[in-house]
Amino acid sequence: MLFDLPPDDVLYAALIARDAGYDGRAWVGVTTTGIFCRPSCPARKPKPENCKWFDAAGDCIAAGFRPCKRCKPLHDMADPSVADLLTALEADPEHRWSEGDVIARGFDPSTVRRAFKRAFGMTFLDLARQRRLALGFTELSAGRVVDAQVAAGFESASAFRRAFTRWLGIRPGDLPATSLLRATWITTPLGDMVAVADQHSLHLLEFTDRKALPTELKKLHARHPVSIGYFDIFDQLKSELDDFFAGCSATFTIPLTYHGTPFTQTVWDALRKIPAGRTQSYTNIAQTIDRPTATRAVARANGANQIAILIPCHRIIGADGSLTGYGGGLWRKDRLIAVEKSYADKDRP
Structure with a gap:
């Protein structure tokens, strides 16, 4: 486990x-x-x-x-393709990897795809793209679009803009130099995340491979232009996430700003009241907010959450105890529940 x-x-x-x-x-x-x-x-x-x-x-x-x-901590991994490709990626993280590269190293792309999915919950090419984009994101925060393109390993500035739009939903050239909201890149044991905040509160925290991320960022950008940069509040976020994954604390004190209907916000408040290490169903939440017939609406509000982990929609499971859908992937939901089991154990006499 x-x-x-x-x-x-x-x-x-x-x-x-x-x-x-x-x-x-x-x-x-x-x-x-x-x-x-x-x-x-x-x-x-x-x-x-x-x-x-x-x-x-x-x-x-x-x-x-x-x-x-x-x-050489990767040397004895069970699947030789995983160890080989991870080592190659580390040696050249700026390379724009393709299936042709995988074949050239003597591996079958479909076999590699399954091996990486089992090991990391994502394909090797997805992991390589995240590494390139992370490098570019760091450069972009300093306002150097061309440097960002080079650091991310893309062949042209236009290629980088297309990739950035595909992953984040915002073109680099459209970003203001400074604004009320700023975005930064955060690494976690479950993968890279994008955080958006103002000086006083967090507005968004999503895994970079979540399909809804581009849409969520576009909506935020339409309300308040988002620039790429840093606020001191990100230090608090990183510290609290580190404590969470280390098993030290499941308490998040960073202020949050919701972007949703009054009903949706009520559901999010109810989610935050579920103790770490415990799970509930959509029906439980509907009863908690005195809307017992609104199970489907609760499910929609749960899916609309754009502040992952801190608003713990991963604590919602099926009435039969099965895992239900999770925007960050069921493998992450399973691991988050496993992380929080230690907190539940601490609460038991």
Whole structure:
């Protein structure tokens, strides 16, 4: 089970002892270097506060860590195509990967597609595009569209604009230099996210591969122009997300600004009252807000949520206990519920 890890102090002791018994069961990402390693890595040991622990090498990649060149944490992955392609991607993250490249490395594209879907919930080409776009996003925040195009590995400025529009719904040339709302890129163990905020509150937080993201950004941009940049409030968001995934706290205190009808906002408030580690159904929420016959409307409001994780629509499951639809993908919903199980365990006597 993902995220089923021993306490951090146990893992850190294993790291200090270079305990190979934890190899393949846990990986450590070092925040000061951006590298992830096996517990048995012979490299100099980081301080405990600079360690982030993962139960899958893919989560390290998704969180932005690079594999260590000394302990080679990808070397013994079960599928050789996954290890080979991840290593190649790390060596040249700006390359515009295609199925032809996969074939040229001796792998069948359909087999690779299934292997990456199992390991990371996305295809290798999707992962490569995210890496390129993340590089371009950083450059774009400084207002350098041409540099962004180059950093993202696209062949032309127009190609980058098309990709940016496809993923985020906003053309770089249309973005103001500064505005009330600013967008930034955030990495999490479940993949990259886009956050939009003003100086005082968060307006949007979505996974970059969510199909509704372009539409949501266009709607925000129509109300208040969105520029790419940074506010101090993003530091708080990153810190609270880090604590959440580390199993330290499921409490988010960052202020939120809703963009929805009064009914939709009522549903979102009800979602935020579901304790971490617990789940409810659409029917439960409808009864909670005294609208017992509005189950379908509750489902629509749940699907319209554009602040993932903080408004925990992932805590809604079917009345029969099955996972229901989730805009970020059912694999992420399953992992979020697994993350929160530890919080439920803490609440039990």
